[in-house]
Amino acid sequence: MDYELLCTQVLGIVRLTGNFIRKESMSFDSSKVEFKGLNDLVSYVDKQAERILVDNLSELLPESGFITEEQTINKQGEVYNWIIDPLDGTTNFIHGIPTYSVSVALYANDEPVIGVVYEINRGEMFYAYKGGAAYLNNKVIQVSTRTAVADTLLATGFPYYDFEKQAQYMALFTELMRSCHGLRRIGSAAVDLAYVACGRFDAFFEYNLNAWDVAAGAFIIQQAGGKVMNFSGGAEFIETRELLATNSRIDAELLGFIRNHFKA
CATH class of the missing domain: 3.40.190.80 (D-Maltodextrin-Binding Protein; domain 2)
Known part of the structure; x- marks a missing residue:
């Protein structure tokens, strides 16, 4: 599997999803919020964003399974499984606080091989793939060097x-x-x-x-x-x-x- 190529394709899907979320944020109606549990909020934006991800990622790897927050699909893959949060930071989104993201990981035989986090409002795409470095908008990133x-x-x-x-x-x-x-x-x-x-x-x-x-x-x-x-x-x-x-x-x-x- 060419994980670099696959990651590039995933980035396009994640960006598409982020564009949908950004557009919906401009006219979001907070009365459409639902409660999954105590202080656990969800909206139609979360659900539709997840459908966009699932539909498009399924085309990339038809044999893959999914672990999704909003349970759009219940499918276990023998080798490949996507782990998806379509809108991480839903409470921020609902209250108009501009820090929320799309999070997508791919696991192969229970090991991570791709990770993508798209911070929507800053347009920052963080990603990594097996065999490569970690990147922010095509530039290599590294953790800090502080020791105390x-x-x-x-x-x-x-x-x-x-x-x-x-x-x-x-x-x-x-x-x-x-x-x-x-x-x-x-x-x-x-x-x-x-x-x-x-x-x-x-x-x-x-x-x-x-x-x-x-x-x-x-x-x-x-x-x-x-x-x-x-x-x-x-x-x-x-x-x-x-x-x-x-x-x-x-x-x-x-x-x-x-x-x-x-x-x-």
Whole structure:
């Protein structure tokens, strides 16, 4: 499989989807919002964007399966499976906050081979493919080179429906606020991960994320020289729904902070 060529084709599909989302944002009617669960919002834009992705990606690899947030399709591929978030940052989109993205990953035999995150309003296309580097709009990107948490800018996400670990999380925030340049919460995990890949953030951590939130961004970080792990330092960040992504230079120090509050 020529993953570079396939990735180029995926970029066109993702850009098409992003153009649809951008157009709809100009006249979006918030009364059309639906609730999947507590603070878990969805709109016709999410659903239609997913249909665009599924229909076009299916043409690229007819034998492929899909893992999708809005469950447009239920199909498991023997080798290839797409992991899709058609609109990561739906709450931002609904409220008119201009940070949201399209996230698409391709797995082959349970290993990532393509990752694409398109930050729509800035027109920034982050991507990587097996055998290549990581890119932002055709330019090679790499993670930051900072070696101490004290010198870093970190990103995270806040609990919004599962508050079981809220106390531990807030205690961790308090400690990190005193130990780094700052904490940011953008509202799109895919964008957070892309920003780690290009060195804007030095690390990102969050729990209760789904595969479609992180699969593409995590692969881009790895191809950019970073590391992705769970809160115990293991590789099973999708299975455990705990994710720490770093520039590979501060992971040990950050794991120390996390372990103070989240016991393995």
